[in-house]
Each structure stands twice: as structure tokens, then as C-alpha cells.
Amino acid sequence: MKKIVSVINQKGGVGKTTTATNLACGLALRGHRILLIDLDPQGHTTIGLGMAGQYEYAIQDVLTKNKKIKEVIIHTSVEGLDLIAANIHLSKTANLLFNEHFRETRLKNALDEVDADYDFVIVDCHPSLGILEINALFASNYILVPTDTGRYSLEGFADLIDTIKGIKGVENNIKEYLRILITIYDSREKGINDWVKEQLEDFAEIVLATKIRKITGLKQAQIAEVPIMVYDGKSPGTEDYLQLTDELLQLWQ
Numbered sequence: 001m002k003k004i005v006s007v008i009n010q011k012g013g014v015g016k017t018t019t020a021t022n023l024a025c026g027l028a029l030r031g032h033r034i035l036l037i038d039l040d041p042q043g044h045t046t047i048g049l050g051m052a053g054q055y056e057y058a059i060q061d062v063l064t065k066n067k068k069i070k071e072v073i074i075h076t077s078v079e080g081l082d083l084i085a086a087n088i089h090l091s092k093t094a095n096l097l098f099n100e101h102f103r104e105t106r107l108k109n110a111l112d113e114v115d116a117d118y119d120f121v122i123v124d125c126h127p128s129l130g131i132l133e134i135n136a137l138f139a140s141n142y143i144l145v146p147t148d149t150g151r152y153s154l155e156g157f158a159d160l161i162d163t164i165k166g167i168k169g170v171e172n173n174i175k176e177y178l179r180i181l182i183t184i185y186d187s188r189e190k191g192i193n194d195w196v197k198e199q200l201e202d203f204a205e206i207v208l209a210t211k212i213r214k215i216t217g218l219k220q221a222q223i224a225e226v227p228i229m230v231y232d233g234k235s236p237g238t239e240d241y242l243q244l245t246d247e248l249l250q251l252w253q
């Protein structure tokens, strides 16, 4: 079965896009065929890969059924990595789908058509829990929740996990499909790190061993419109995201 991974957290700015993009690159680097889906009207994944303005159709064209998924997939400059782009027009999709039947499974059904073409599909979600994110969760068999170590990032955490459990069903054990990734981590912030550990005590078994450290150079990579992994092969960010790739490959292979 193809692995479809949602990178999701309703909290903004916790490293979802950085993680989705660099994990997708890491998996491609390890020889896997990857489809990265930008499911955020902010389009940061699309911009970050230098693909803004390089596409004709975007993810909203699939969700509203105007286009077949194969018509909206584009190749990126990273070998083995394809993309479905997003832009601000995606924000209207929720309203367009409001009265539609089976609106929660549009993405899942579309992905069935490319089942044989990819080893992993990575979905970068918008920071909310609406119809787009519910589409992502229905389509996914694996879920990755990045969180930074800020007080507010852990505020709605239990609610997020409950929403995910509600969609995946109680018969499925979260240990099988869900992992939490600590991002923007600084080992010198001992008091904060201890507090985070305490907050995540109930979820300790599903917190990944890999932590993504604070990365310098991300802004430069954003300006260059390439992922950190491409921008600087020696960056600690590259090291951490390759470690994440390998940890997840071992878990989910």
C-alpha cells in the first residue's frame, strides 16, 4: 500500500511546511518516488520549491473535480519529487464544497488514480481543522504532527489528537499511524524542554526520537526558493531532516 502522510497541526508556524518539504526531499534522496501536495492557500510549499508561476492547475482544481489529478501534477527540480501546487484561490474551495456530497473524501478518491505512481504522498496542511484538513486526514494512512516548544503550540494539542482519532476511528491505534515531531528545538533551553516533555507525557510513545533543531539559513533558502536540504547539504537542518527521513522509513516501511 502506498503511504500517504499528512503533516498537520492547527497551530500556525510550527514547521509543517519546512518538515513536509524537507521530508519529501529526504525520501526522494533515498530513492523513493514522492508526490508532495500543497494543501495550504498560503502556497508556501509551492513557493519554497521555486514553483510559483510554474503551473497551470492547482490542488483546488482536483478538489472541485474540474481536473484529473494527473493533469495537475508537476515535476520539480528535485529528482523523484513531484508537486501539486496551491495558491490563495484554494481558500474558496471550502465554500464551493459546502453543499457537495462526499466532500470529505475528494482527495482520497483522487489519490487512488495515482496509487501505482508514487511510494509516498506527503500533504502539507494549512493551520486549521476545516474541510481541507479533514480531506487530508481521510486520505492519509500516516500522520505527522510537528510542534515547536512554545506554550501556545501545546495548548490545543489534546483537541488535535482527539480530532485525528475521531477521523481515523477508535479501532485504529494511534501508535500505528501517528507521530509527533519536535521542531525548532534548542537543547540549551532546558527548563522549556523539561516542560514540553511533561506536557507530552501522555503521548511519550509517539514522540519521535529525531528533533529538528533551530536552523540558521532557512530564510536564505526561502529567498533562493529551495529547501534547506538543497540549499546547504551540510546544514544541521539537512542532517536532522535526513535523520527524520530514516526514522520514519524504519517505522513506516
Ligand SMILES: Nc1ncnc2c1ncn2[C@@H]1O[C@H](COP(=O)(O)OP(=O)(O)OP(=O)(O)O)[C@@H](O)[C@H]1O
Pocket: 011, 012, 013, 014, 015, 016, 017, 018, 019, 040, 042, 044, 125, 126, 127, 183, 184, 185, 212, 213, 214, 215, 216, 218, 219
Ligand atoms: N527548525 C527551524 N529552525 C528555525 N526556524 C524554523 C524552523 N522550522 C521552521 N522555521 C521557521 O518558522 C517559520 C514557520 O515555519 P513553517 O512555514 O515551516 O511553519 P508552518 O507550520 O508550515 O506554518 P503555517 O502554519 O503558516 O503553514 C518559517 O519562517 C520558518 O523558516
Ligand SMILES: [Mg+2]
Pocket: 016, 017, 018, 040, 044, 124, 125, 126
Ligand atoms: Mg505551512
